[in-house]
Amino acid sequence: MSAANLRARVRAEMTEEIKTVARRHLATDGANLSLRAVARDLAMASSAVYRYFASRDELLTALIIDAYDAVGERAEQAAGRGATPLAKWLAAGHAVRDWALEHPHEWALIYGSPVPGYQAPQNTVVPATRVLLLLGATLAEAYHAGQLTEPATTTTGGYADELTELAATYYPGLPGWVVGATISGFFHLCGAISSELFGQLNHSVDGDRRGFFEFQMRGAGRLAGLVG
Amino acid sequence: MSAANLRARVRAEMTEEIKTVARRHLATDGANLSLRAVARDLAMASSAVYRYFASRDELLTALIIDAYDAVGERAEQAAGRGATPLAKWLAAGHAVRDWALEHPHEWALIYGSPVPGYQAPQNTVVPATRVLLLLGATLAEAYHAGQLTEPATTTTGGYADELTELAATYYPGLPGWVVGATISGFFHLCGAISSELFGQLNHSVDGDRRGFFEFQMRGAGRLAGLVG
DNA sequence: CGAAAAGCAAGAGCACTGCTCTCGTTGTGG
DNA sequence: CCACAACGAGAGCAGTGCTCTTGCTTTTCG
Numbered sequence: 210m211s212a213a214n215l216r217a218r219v220r221a222e223m224t225e226e227i228k229t230v231a232r233r234h235l236a237t238d239g240a241n242l243s244l245r246a247v248a249r250d251l252a253m254a255s256s257a258v259y260r261y262f263a264s265r266d267e268l269l270t271a272l273i274i275d276a277y278d279a280v281g282e283r284a285e286q287a288a289g290r291g292a293t294p295l296a297k298w299l300a301a302g303h304a305v306r307d308w309a310l311e312h313p314h315e316w317a318l319i320y321g322s323p324v325p326g327y328q329a330p331q332n333t334v335v336p337a338t339r340v341l342l343l344l345g346a347t348l349a350e351a352y353h354a355g356q357l358t359e360p361a362t363t364t365t366g367g368y369a370d371e372l373t374e375l376a377a378t379y380y381p382g383l384p385g386w387v388v389g390a391t392i393s394g395f396f397h398l399c400g401a402i403s404s405e406l407f408g409q410l411n412h413s414v415d416g417d418r419r420g421f422f423e424f425q426m427r428g429a430g431r432l433a434g435l436v437g
Numbered sequence: 438m439s440a441a442n443l444r445a446r447v448r449a450e451m452t453e454e455i456k457t458v459a460r461r462h463l464a465t466d467g468a469n470l471s472l473r474a475v476a477r478d479l480a481m482a483s484s485a486v487y488r489y490f491a492s493r494d495e496l497l498t499a500l501i502i503d504a505y506d507a508v509g510e511r512a513e514q515a516a517g518r519g520a521t522p523l524a525k526w527l528a529a530g531h532a533v534r535d536w537a538l539e540h541p542h543e544w545a546l547i548y549g550s551p552v553p554g555y556q557a558p559q560n561t562v563v564p565a566t567r568v569l570l571l572l573g574a575t576l577a578e579a580y581h582a583g584q585l586t587e588p589a590t591t592t593t594g595g596y597a598d599e600l601t602e603l604a605a606t607y608y609p610g611l612p613g614w615v616v617g618a619t620i621s622g623f624f625h626l627c628g629a630i631s632s633e634l635f636g637q638l639n640h641s642v643d644g645d646r647r648g649f650f651e652f653q654m655r656g657a658g659r660l661a662g663l664v665g
Numbered sequence: 666c667g668a669a670a671a672g673c674a675a676g677a678g679c680a681c682t683g684c685t686c687t688c689g690t691t692g693t694g695g
Numbered sequence: 696c697c698a699c700a701a702c703g704a705g706a707g708c709a710g711t712g713c714t715c716t717t718g719c720t721t722t723t724c725g
Contacts, residue, residue: 321550367645400628
């Protein structure tokens with residue numbers, strides 16, 4: 210039994226080692242991850258890697274899930290240190306941005322354009338919503354504390370109904386516009402970071418990009434109804 | 438001389454044909470464009486394609502420039518039909534979104550995560566700013582017509598200075614915050630479309646995505662100071 | 666007008682990729 | 696102890712980007 214545990218542990222270690230090397234390759238060479246190159250770095254035959262990951266896509270999926278978890282973890286920790294909802298909002302935003310700047314290629318993997326031919330499997334859905342849920346919880350807290358004012362821009366028919374449904378399902382007791390504000394805020398976050406990382410800000414915002422991001426997050430917070 | 442023109446014309450036609458087939462491959466197979474597959478579709482040797490494009494990256498660059506121009510053209514035309522600044526703002530937004538929905542892979546090429554190993558050359562910079570400049574012109578028009586109010590969220594030090602500089606360079610006579618509103622609006626646009634195209638809205642906004650986008654564009658306009 | 670030069674297409678070839686299959690080896694549970 | 700499952704390595708297939716050489720056509724110029 211201890212032997213079996215040893216075998217399983219070796220396998221787990223090997224799996225982790227492959228992922229680590231793959232992450233390193235991702236950081237240097239970009240998204241076209243070469244399984245053979247990873248195998249070379251590990252001084253093993255490329256075919257041996259297939260004992261641990263059935264395909265390159267499966268390895269990518271593992272990295273994606275890890276990335277979702279890592280950025281979610283960072284955001285949650287940062288938000289936990291905020292005193293007011295607005296402080297949590299901003300802290301979470303900066304935490305996500307910092308993580309993205311540290312791991313640009315992993316960010317591209319999870320929030321960039323889909324990898325050609327890669328279809329995200331179902332088990333990436335749950336970790337993907339971690340940051341979104343954090344923002345939602347922050348706004349919900351603000352709402353219950355009376356620190357959230359309904360924004361002036363109203364939603365149109367179809368989308369408004371959808372928000373009401375979502376609210377009823379995931380946040381009972383919360384009006385639909387809070388869910389709408391959450392989604393808007395989340396995509397503001399992604400958009401601001403992606404535009405910075407993917408080069409859309411080149412020749413427009415070349416200096417104080419943290420300032421730009423702060424400005425965007427404050428605007429998003431304001432648009433969401435956060436005051437303070 | 439006419440013979441020389443004929444030769445040049447044949448070459449131009451061939452170049453265009455390669456791009457057309459490449460675009461078709463892009464639309465079906467995604468971003469990992471295979472030069473050999475394109476050559477096969479054209480019933481020519483893969484090496485022959487290199488007479489027209491020195492590398493796969495150069496072909497991608499040509500497609501990128503075309504895409505920038507195409508989406509810019511559509512946005513400008515749509516904005517031209519708008520009566521008020523806000524109408525132009527919304528029309529341009531929907532035009533860009535419509536184009537993106539029609540050409541998702543080309544959108545990913547220009548506004549998605551950078552293609553691995555591909556570095557955008559300098560000659561893509563000018564066409565890339567076309568939509569940004571359109572938004573800027575729209576806001577400038579609104580400003581001069583007294584239909585733009587300075588937003589309450591103020592910019593912080595470093596970023597504010599940068600905006601003032603940008604305004605002095607590109608939009609003399611305009612305050613920095615209008616430039617800031619332009620940039621914010623542009624990345625709002627990109628973010629909203631990308632989040633829809635790249636699947637970030639899955640399981641959040643599955644129904645009325647046009648309504649979602651409209652809501653976002655109105656919010657961005659409001660954040661930029663557009664009234665009406 | 667004919668020779669030189671330039672443009673072009675094709676094929677072979679190199680190094681690389683993901684992935685599969687087979688073949689020994691090695692460790693494990695009954 | 697031994698059958699069996701897990702494992703690593705190697706060969707091999709089909710595909711990729713790209714280069715180089717070879718032959719052919721078209722243009723250009725003396």
